[in-house]
Each structure stands twice: as structure tokens, then as C-alpha cells.
Amino acid sequence: DAGVIQSPRHEVTEMGQEVTLRCKPISGHDYLFWYRQTMMRGLELLIYFNNNVPIDDSGMPEDRFSAKMPNASFSTLKIQPSEPRDSAVYFCAWRTLPHSPLHFGNGTRLTVT
């Protein structure tokens, strides 16, 4: 979908290193979501923001994960320290209204060795 840029596309890092994933919705939006996708767990909702405010972070695995949205056009997901089990594809997605479609970015494929 056009409208969401994620960077980097691929990230390979060693266990214990800090990883920062970035999401930049092109258009204005009200809701921003971070999902993680693995073969074992499928698409898991990690956290979502409404008007830049975190609303539900119950899906964040543990304290090693944190997410911020300093403004309406930028969000980050940080993992510190990273572990091999964090290896996954991380997607951000946005939508304008509570029940409108989600628009996904191309994802970041993270590999932690």
C-alpha cells in the first residue's frame, strides 16, 4: 500500500544490540499500529497509537520493547537488547477511522543472530 514507508527493509544484528525500526506514514492519520509476523505466531498486534498517544501496548512482549510516536508522521519501535527470538517481520500500519481498512507498510525483516 502506498502511504507508509518503513526502514530499514532488512536488518541483521547480533544478540544484545539495540535495534530501531522506523515507520513514516505519508498521509495524515489517526491510528498507527505495529504488528510482528512470524511463522509460529502469525500477525501479532504489539501496540497502537491514536493521535500519537499509545492506547494499547498489551501486545508488547516485554520491557525490551518500546515504541514512540513523537509526531503524526513518524513512529519508532525499539528493541534493546535484541534476542534471536525477536527475529520476525515487523509491520506498521495506519488507518484514519476506527473501523476503516488498515494500510500496511512493506515491513522490516529483522534477523538477530
Add this chain to the structure above:
Amino acid sequence: GQQVMQIPQYQHVQEGEDFTTYCNSSTTLSNIQWYKQRPGGHPVFLIQLVKSGEVKKQKRLTFQFGEAKKNSSLHITATQTTDVGTYFCAGGYGNKLVFGAGTILRVKS
């Protein structure tokens, strides 16, 4: 908890055969959405169902929402090789969208 069960996990069909995937929630949904993800790609929105008993069609795809708003199905008539991918349902619980595990569809030509 908020969980959407989706079956089957995997289906391999001959081109021209039909395909169906099913989703079920233990609690009532506000809406249900369907997405398709091609290998190596990201989920792409297909359709949304909101009303009890709603049926929508997109060419060879038929989507249904159960009367109790707890289950849904996607049916593809006469599959084509372009239909390959993973089909996800996503149940709406308030503002949250919880995805099913997805059904991987492979089509033999």
C-alpha cells in the same frame, strides 16, 4: 481473550477448484476485515463486513459474516494461479484489529 481462530492452516487446490477459509471468534465482533498477503509481501485489504448476516462479492470471491457476528468465511470460486497467497481475517474488537493465523492457498496449474 480476544482471539480469532482461522482454518484451515493450509490448502492446496487444483486450478479451477473452489476454496474456502473460515474464521471464528468466541466473542461478538464489531466488524471483520479480510486481507491477502502474497509471498514476500504485506497484507492488503480486501473487504470489510459490518452487519449481521452480511454477504459481499468481489468477482469470484464471496465473503460472509455470521448472524451472531462471531464467524466469517471467504469463498473463492474456480481458483486461478493469481489467487495464491495467504488470506487473513481480522476481527474488530473496539478499535483493535486481531488477525487470524491465516490460510495459505496454493494453486496447482
